[in-house]
Amino acid sequence: MSDFDPGRRRFLGHLGLAGLGALGASSFLSACASSASGPTASNSSGAVTIQSNLSSPQAKAAMEKLIANFNTQGKGTASLNTIASETFRTQLPTYLTSANPPDLYTWYAGSVANDYASRDLLLDVSDVWKSLGDYPQSLRTLSTDASGKQIFVPMNNYWWGFFYRKSNFAKWGVQEPKTWTDFLALCETLKSKGIPPIGIGLGDTPWVASAWFDYLNIRINGAPFHRELLAGKQRFDDPKVKAVFTRWREALPYFDPKGKAYPFQEATTALLAGKTGMFLIGTFFADAAPKDALGDLDFFRFPIIDPAVPLAEEAPTDGFFASAKTANPTGAKALLTYLSGVEAQEAYVKASSGIVLPANPKAKASDSPLVVKGKAMLDEAKELTQFFNRDSSDALQPTADTALTKFIDKPDQIDAILREWQAGAEKVFKG
Amino acid sequence: MNKLRTGGFHTGMILLSLLWLGPVIWVVVMSTRSFDDIAAHGVGSLPRSFTLDTYRQAWTDGGELRALINSMLVTIPSVALSLGLAAMAAFALSRFRIPGRRTILLLMLAGNLLPPQILLIPVSKFSELTGLYDTLWALIAVQVGFGLGFYTFVLHGFMRDLPGEIQEAATIDGAGTAQIFTRVMLPLTRPALAALGALSFTWIFNDLLWAITVLRTDDNMPITPALLGLQGQFVSSWNVIAAGTVIAAVPTVAVFLRFQRHFVSGLALGAVK
Numbered sequence: 001m002s003d004f005d006p007g008r009r010r011f012l013g014h015l016g017l018a019g020l021g022a023l024g025a026s027s028f029l030s031a032c033a034s035s036a037s038g039p040t041a042s043n044s045s046g047a048v049t050i051q052s053n054l055s056s057p058q059a060k061a062a063m064e065k066l067i068a069n070f071n072t073q074g075k076g077t078a079s080l081n082t083i084a085s086e087t088f089r090t091q092l093p094t095y096l097t098s099a100n101p102p103d104l105y106t107w108y109a110g111s112v113a114n115d116y117a118s119r120d121l122l123l124d125v126s127d128v129w130k131s132l133g134d135y136p137q138s139l140r141t142l143s144t145d146a147s148g149k150q151i152f153v154p155m156n157n158y159w160w161g162f163f164y165r166k167s168n169f170a171k172w173g174v175q176e177p178k179t180w181t182d183f184l185a186l187c188e189t190l191k192s193k194g195i196p197p198i199g200i201g202l203g204d205t206p207w208v209a210s211a212w213f214d215y216l217n218i219r220i221n222g223a224p225f226h227r228e229l230l231a232g233k234q235r236f237d238d239p240k241v242k243a244v245f246t247r248w249r250e251a252l253p254y255f256d257p258k259g260k261a262y263p264f265q266e267a268t269t270a271l272l273a274g275k276t277g278m279f280l281i282g283t284f285f286a287d288a289a290p291k292d293a294l295g296d297l298d299f300f301r302f303p304i305i306d307p308a309v310p311l312a313e314e315a316p317t318d319g320f321f322a323s324a325k326t327a328n329p330t331g332a333k334a335l336l337t338y339l340s341g342v343e344a345q346e347a348y349v350k351a352s353s354g355i356v357l358p359a360n361p362k363a364k365a366s367d368s369p370l371v372v373k374g375k376a377m378l379d380e381a382k383e384l385t386q387f388f389n390r391d392s393s394d395a396l397q398p399t400a401d402t403a404l405t406k407f408i409d410k411p412d413q414i415d416a417i418l419r420e421w422q423a424g425a426e427k428v429f430k431g
Numbered sequence: 432m433n434k435l436r437t438g439g440f441h442t443g444m445i446l447l448s449l450l451w452l453g454p455v456i457w458v459v460v461m462s463t464r465s466f467d468d469i470a471a472h473g474v475g476s477l478p479r480s481f482t483l484d485t486y487r488q489a490w491t492d493g494g495e496l497r498a499l500i501n502s503m504l505v506t507i508p509s510v511a512l513s514l515g516l517a518a519m520a521a522f523a524l525s526r527f528r529i530p531g532r533r534t535i536l537l538l539m540l541a542g543n544l545l546p547p548q549i550l551l552i553p554v555s556k557f558s559e560l561t562g563l564y565d566t567l568w569a570l571i572a573v574q575v576g577f578g579l580g581f582y583t584f585v586l587h588g589f590m591r592d593l594p595g596e597i598q599e600a601a602t603i604d605g606a607g608t609a610q611i612f613t614r615v616m617l618p619l620t621r622p623a624l625a626a627l628g629a630l631s632f633t634w635i636f637n638d639l640l641w642a643i644t645v646l647r648t649d650d651n652m653p654i655t656p657a658l659l660g661l662q663g664q665f666v667s668s669w670n671v672i673a674a675g676t677v678i679a680a681v682p683t684v685a686v687f688l689r690f691q692r693h694f695v696s697g698l699a700l701g702a703v704k
Contacts, residue, residue: 051647056663057492057671084659087643094552095647099559102647265666269473287666290467 047077048331050320051095051102053088054352056287062351069347070338076331078104089394096121096323103326104335106155108390109142109317111231113152115393116321117145123322123329124149128336134361138384142317153336154319154359155345159374160211160387161299163271163285164278169298172277176300180219180247183303187254190277198251199276200259201267202408206401208264210388211280213404214314215302216244223312223383230392232429236403236422237415245407245414247305252411260408264288282316282387283355283374297370301377312383316390319359399424462486462673474669488668489661489675497650498657499682505567505653506635509574510628516575517582517627518620522612524583525591526598536587539580547577551644558645569645570653574635582627589623590616622693629690633683654679 054063060082067080081102083091095101096116107113116122122145129140129150143152169175172193177183190197202209217226221240228234229241256276259267264281268288271279279285280302286294301313320339322332338344345358349366357365357375365371378384389397403421407414460478461469468480489495520539524532554573555564563569593616601611617624639655646652649660658679661672 053664055660056666057488057661057668059663060492081647082649082660083647084656084662085664086662087656087659091643091647094555094644098555098564100564266473269470272471282665284665287663288470290470292467293471 046328046331047079048104048326048328048335049079049081049102050104050106050335051088052080052082052106053085054106055082055084055088058287059352062348065351066339066344066348069344070335073338075334075338076328078331078335099325100327101323101325103328103332104320104322106318106320108386109139109152109154109319110386110390111392112390112394113143113321114145117147117151121324122151123324123326123332124151125153125322125333125336126150128153128333128340131337132340132360135359136361139317139359142384142386143319152319152321153340154317155339155348156319156356156358157315157317157378158283158356159378160215160280160282160314161301161374161377162278162280163297163299165272165274165293165296166298167296168274168277176298177303180250180303180305184250184254187251187277191254195277196256196258196275197254197277199256199267199271199279201262201264202259202405203261204263205265206405207389207397208267208281209404209408210397210400211282211314212248213244213400214385214388214391215280216247216305217241218312218314218383218385219302219305219309220244220247222309223385226312226385227391230388230396232425236425237418241418242414245411245418248407249411252408255408260405282314286355299370299373310382311380312385313378313381314387315378315381315384316386317359318356393428395428396425399428458673458676461670462677464670466668466670469669482670485668485670485674486678488671489678493661493671493675494649494657495654495675495678498652498654499679501567501651502636502653502655502682505570505574506632509571509578509635510631512571513575513578513582513631514624514628517579517586518617518624519612520579520583521586521590522616525587526616536584540584542580543584547640551640554641555644564645565647565651567646567651570642573641573645574638577641578631578635582631585627586620586623589620593619625690626693629686629693632686636683636686 050063050067052060052063054060063080063082067078071077092105092107095105113122126149129135129143132140132153135154139154140150143150143154145151172190172195174186174189177186187197200208214226217229220243225234225240229236229238235241256267256270258270259276262270264285265288267276267279268281268285270276272289272293286297289297304311320336322329322336326332340360342360342363345360345363349356349358349363355366355368355371355374357371357378365375385391388400399421402424403417406417410417461474462485463481463483464478464485465480465482468478472479523529524536529535558564558569558573561569563572597615597619598611601615606614636653637655639659642653642656643659646656649657652660658672658675661667661675
């Protein structure tokens with residue numbers, strides 16, 4: 001089935017570009033758009049619409065439950081509108097710039113949200129944050145735009161790590177590595193046993209390789225440099241970036257050669273079947289695992305390369321923002337307050353099968369050993385980054401995909417690849 | 432020798448049709464596997480499980496009933512309206528000496544040569560201006576608008592070749608223009624209308640692009656975006672999606688079987704003109 005995917009993705013990708021075009025044209029079009037009186041314009045006491053990209057059955061059911069709960073509380077009414085996540089991604093700019101947009105949206109925190117905020121498309125939700133005093137500072141910073149107001153309300157986050165099967169590690173007689181040297185030694189051991197040590201899935205899902213780039217960069221150069229690089233304040237052809245790839249080359253011989261051909265979902269299958277040793281991936285991959293394998297999963301943190309660099313981890317944060325044009329800001333904020341509360345977050349974590357950590361520090365995460373370990377790892381981190389596209393933009397992601405896939409194929413051409421990457425990134429930053 | 436050739440022909444054709452049917456069979460088989468089976472052994476492996484629960488999941492959780500109704504609500508009026516309008520336009524353009532008729536026809540055809548992608552944003556903004564955004568009316572209007580040029584072109588070619596004497600005879604018998612159109616031209620154009628009807632049904636039914644451009648509420652979505660909606664953000668239940676695809680294919684297959692004959696003639700419609 002995945003064979004059909006690339007065409008659709010590429011096709012939707014074009015749609016996405018078209019959508020971005022809509023943003024550019026919006027200032028011109030808003031003049032005519034605002035003159036159209038929306039026929040379904042809800043009055044200030046009307047139902048709040050929440051546009052959701054959580055289309056997987058469990059997550060969708062969880063959201064339906066939350067909205068139903070909210071509606072029984074008498075603080076307003078809300079209706080849920082679930083759109084296929086791929087469609088949502090490409091249509092979001094259109095939704096936000098339309099004359100009569102939906103009120104709330106599920107989306108990502110950080111630079112993606114800030115980008116919309118800088119176009120005055122997002123509602124100031126500082127009021128909601130007044131009741132979120134106990135949220136960690138890192139989440140507050142992540143939800144604040146350039147002008148200092150909060151525009152995002154986080155729901156949950158998750159982590160990335162090297163996942164493996166406990167039973168397989170026991171069978172092979174190997175331990176979790178702590179440092180890069182340990183890690184390479186582990187790879188060598190696995191390889192000598194005839195197992196491709198590092199699984200990856202780049203066919204159809206080339207963005208998975210960005211996790212390697214992100215992690216190597218925050219381990220070698222640190223999170224601040226990484227953020228600046230992704231914001232266009234540093235150059236991809238910098239020697240510091242090249243150092244990342246020099247490290248990566250040490251691990252490259254241990255990658256599963258088949259990983260270029262299949263998507264990460266099949267790489268998950270390969271890992272579970274013991275055809276690869278370990279797999280650097282986000283916790284969402286567990287949704288692609290059969291239920292009986294879940295208890296056997298464990299992970300370790302991306303190995304430390306330079307102990308002097310403050311520890312940073314990737315923790316993509318999901319949540320909500322509201323349209324600046326909402327007809328019912330009070331209702332939208334009431335719903336946001338409810339969604340950021342302990343009760344809603346616990347209900348969501350319980351109902352959705354995914355391994356996620358609630359954003360509210362008082363809400364209890366699932367008490368499975370895996371989640372406890374993941375939470376401890378994030379708590380220990382000095383800095384949190386999210387993921388390549390979330391810390392930059394969806395427009396920069398393809399430049400990374402091209403560069404990284406090329407590097408994995410032809411590591412000795414790294415200088416040319418980085419030059420091209422810088423050129424591609426400059427085009428994106430110029431808009 | 433002759434026997435050998437027939438045998439060779441049949442073996443070759445059987446292999447060829449298997450090649451064509453292979454993906455279809457694969458999807459049907461996948462729709463009967465359980466999620467854990469696919470997750471443990473991959474989408475390409477032989478089935479180790481059997482379940483029909485996937486169809487229930489696609490039907491109820493995926494909201495396919497609602498989506499199929501929406502699809503029909505869009506497809507049937509769109510086909511009827513666009514063919515009706517195209518037939519009228521083709522009649523006028525092919526049978527009357529309207530000034531600039533060639534230009535009008537070429538303009539309609541030229542519109543078809545534009546890639547629809549470049550019109551996504553204008554269409555979306557325009558449907559907002561007219562207040563039709565996020566209604567099935569918008570989708571019907573778009574489908575009619577984009578089909579009209581091509582259908583008119585095809586029907587124009589067909590009607591132009593009908594003998595002029597029939598029309599003259601009807602005029603002598605006292606028939607007005609409207610009567611000639613409904614009682615003489617339309618019955619004679621039936622083969623072309625049937626072929627175009629079958630083709631446009633599948634085109635409109637299978638369209639995804641316009642549906643996601645002018646609609647944003649899940650209750651309004653026709654079947655194609657609903658199928659897309661079965662995919663998760665990262666991980667998809669391929670078995671449920673396969674089951675949903677099988678269900679979604681039923682109406683088009685039914686139309687195809689019913690109008691099979693016209694499909695083939697429809698493909699040849701433009702060929703001899």
